[in-house]
Amino acid sequence: MPGPRALLGLGLLVAAARAGGRCRERGWSWSWNRSWNRGWERGWERDRCLPRRAMHSPGTARPGPAGLRFLGQEEAQAIDQELFTEYGFSVEQLMELAGLSCATAIAKAYPPSSFTTSQPAVLVVCGPGNNGGDGLVCARHLKMFGYQPTVYYPKRPNKPLFEGLTTQCKKMDIPFLPEFPAEAEFIDELYGLVVDAIFGFSFTGAVREPFGSILSTLERVTVPIASIDIPSGWDVEKGKADGLQPDMLISLTAPKKAAMHFTGRYHFLGGRFVPPALQEKYALNLPAYPGTDCVLQLT
Amino acid sequence: GPRRPPARSPRAPKSLPGVERGPGCARGLGTALSPVLSGACPQGSRAEAEAMEKELLEDYRFGRQQLIEIWGHACAVAVTKAFPLPSLPRRQPTLLVACGPAQNGAIGLVCARHLRSFDYEPTIFYPKRSPDPLHRDFTTQCEKMDIPFLSYLPTEVQLINDAYNAVVDAVLGAEGTEGTAGTEPCAAILATLRLVRIPIVSLDVPSGWAAGPGGSGDISPDVLVSLAAPKEVARRFQGRRHFLAGRFVPEELQRKFGISPREYPGSDCVVAL
Numbered sequence: 001m002p003g004p005r006a007l008l009g010l011g012l013l014v015a016a017a018r019a020g021g022r023c024r025e026r027g028w029s030w031s032w033n034r035s036w037n038r039g040w041e042r043g044w045e046r047d048r049c050l051p052r053r054a055m056h057s058p059g060t061a062r063p064g065p066a067g068l069r070f071l072g073q074e075e076a077q078a079i080d081q082e083l084f085t086e087y088g089f090s091v092e093q094l095m096e097l098a099g100l101s102c103a104t105a106i107a108k109a110y111p112p113s114s115f116t117t118s119q120p121a122v123l124v125v126c127g128p129g130n131n132g133g134d135g136l137v138c139a140r141h142l143k144m145f146g147y148q149p150t151v152y153y154p155k156r157p158n159k160p161l162f163e164g165l166t167t168q169c170k171k172m173d174i175p176f177l178p179e180f181p182a183e184a185e186f187i188d189e190l191y192g193l194v195v196d197a198i199f200g201f202s203f204t205g206a207v208r209e210p211f212g213s214i215l216s217t218l219e220r221v222t223v224p225i226a227s228i229d230i231p232s233g234w235d236v237e238k239g240k241a242d243g244l245q246p247d248m249l250i251s252l253t254a255p256k257k258a259a260m261h262f263t264g265r266y267h268f269l270g271g272r273f274v275p276p277a278l279q280e281k282y283a284l285n286l287p288a289y290p291g292t293d294c295v296l297q298l299t
Numbered sequence: 300g301p302r303r304p305p306a307r308s309p310r311a312p313k314s315l316p317g318v319e320r321g322p323g324c325a326r327g328l329g330t331a332l333s334p335v336l337s338g339a340c341p342q343g344s345r346a347e348a349e350a351m352e353k354e355l356l357e358d359y360r361f362g363r364q365q366l367i368e369i370w371g372h373a374c375a376v377a378v379t380k381a382f383p384l385p386s387l388p389r390r391q392p393t394l395l396v397a398c399g400p401a402q403n404g405a406i407g408l409v410c411a412r413h414l415r416s417f418d419y420e421p422t423i424f425y426p427k428r429s430p431d432p433l434h435r436d437f438t439t440q441c442e443k444m445d446i447p448f449l450s451y452l453p454t455e456v457q458l459i460n461d462a463y464n465a466v467v468d469a470v471l472g473a474e475g476t477e478g479t480a481g482t483e484p485c486a487a488i489l490a491t492l493r494l495v496r497i498p499i500v501s502l503d504v505p506s507g508w509a510a511g512p513g514g515s516g517d518i519s520p521d522v523l524v525s526l527a528a529p530k531e532v533a534r535r536f537q538g539r540r541h542f543l544a545g546r547f548v549p550e551e552l553q554r555k556f557g558i559s560p561r562e563y564p565g566s567d568c569v570v571a572l
Contacts, residue, residue: 088439093368107566144546145566164360171359172549272416275444292379292417 068285068298070257073236076201079253079282087275092161094273095130097294098252099137101270102228105250105295106138106193107145109266110224115192120147123191125214127198127232128155134228134252135197136165143172150191152177154210180210184220194218194225196246198232201256207233219244226250234258254284255298267299343531345473345509351527351548351556359549364433367402370526371409373544373568374502377524378410378467379417380569381500381540387464392419395463397452397488399470399506400427406502407469408437415444422463424449426484452487456494465498468520470506473530492518500524508532524569528558541572
């Protein structure tokens with residue numbers, strides 16, 4: 001018994017036939033021709049007639065708001081939870097893809113040749129939660145891309161995931177600093193870029209030490225800062241006018257409301273793993289990623 | 300002896316006192332004489348691939364799911380390079396992904412999911428599902444991405460030729476021995492794959508090849524994606540494109556296993572050989 005999705009598919013099938021029938025890759029993605037030829041596919045375990053993201057086809061009707069959505073904190077948390085509980089992803093998997101996105105965005109905006117330091121040295125500051133884990137994955141990929149990352153990771157969760165990511169970095173000759181550089185000037189001298197992987201979209205309340213002091217120092221740094229998902233210390237929805245002012249923001253999954261207050265040069269979208277059904281459910285209206293890139297430059 | 304590091308590798312940064320460095324930072328042969336250096340594992344052999352995987356999991360503490368995700372993603376990227384969307388002959392960018400019961404099949408599932416996010420239309424044939432919870436999760440993820448799973452593979456090969464642009468062969472990998480290649484359902488899948496006229500992309504090892512030279516009984520893939528390093532059987536590969544998905548291999552392991560360093564374009568995780 002075809003469900004509502006199949007009926008919707010049939011309705012659109014009629015519309016497409018009237019429109020000439022050519023199904024563009026990024027628009028309505030099914031074809032009546034196809035189902036007719038391959039009768040055995042009616043033995044599919046899942047209904048196939050699901051229209052794909054219409055917003056990628058100029059000229060077709062857009063369901064919901066036209067623009068890219070900026071998520072509130074609760075929404076971001078709900079989507080995250082749904083990825084793990086409904087869609088069967090593991091933190092390990094999505095963290096790998098998220099960290100790869102961050103490294104890829106950095107490689108696009110700050111190629112190794114653009115560094116004024118003698119080597120493309122990058123300081124990756126990792127916080128106590130998942131944002132820190134994203135930072136560890138990012139550091140490993142930066143190393144593979146030819147950068148020289150150094151990690152500062154003062155508060156490490158006692159969990160195999162984070163211990164594993166730390167070991168992977170160490171075994172790849174990525175040094176871990178015992179102390180945070182005392183002065184912003186030292187950071188400016190030694191590194192051409194800082195990756196802020198301290199706090200993410202779950203951050204609420206006051207900043208606990210040592211991160212308060214770290215953020216104070218980072219606020220005085222003059223080399224570019226690339227923040228993962230949320231500039232650390234910012235309210236996830238309202239931002240923080242007197243807080244960190246990163247040069248780059250890599251929003252993961254979808255941008256959060258804080259990103260509306262971002263004034264840096266580069267805003268990238270990463271975390272290319274959101275299933276179409278989830279995108280539709282939350283009307284994320286994500287623009288199309290280019291080709292097989294795992295990042296999309298928004299500004 | 301171990302190969303010299305490639306020139307492009309940065310020198311180790313100056314150490315601050317107390318900077319932690321993992322055991323991998325010590326240059327030299329490591330704590331135990333590896334099977335590779337002692338000559339026990341011929342290069343590209345199944346034993347060598349297993350030794351490397353073991354080291355990635357136990358010494359480097361990669362997670363198995365993490366590795367399969369990395370491999371599956373890289374395979375999908377290679378497929379898009381071999382068959383760019385605009386180049387596909389059919390109106391719809393359809394692909395058939397045939398997944399076997401073991402790890403090669405799991406890599407195929409991840410590959411299918413990434414192909415779906417790259418706007419291809421994969422259909423999966425996964426007749427013998429592993430009970431491994433990890434593989435079950437990969438299956439759920441594909442189902443939730445609205446990727447259809449075929450109930451059966453038509454024996455009428457023309458139907459496959461007509462419906463799909465290419466087949467991704469994730470049936471058997473290096474673990475495919477004489478025994479597994481000959482059992483069902485792999486034997487039936489391979490029998491069908493031998494007859495298709497559309498291109499085949501094999502993941503890591505063309506299915507059935509690891510069982511030994513089969514001559515005319517072998518499948519003939521158009522594209523091969525080698526994981527970490529080409530396997531010995533890849534020497535018999537005569538298809539159009541051979542990709543290496545090896546960027547994830549740490550430099551120390553590349554040296555240890557005698558993997559020639561390669562230049563990967565930009566931030567690509569695969570390189571054409």
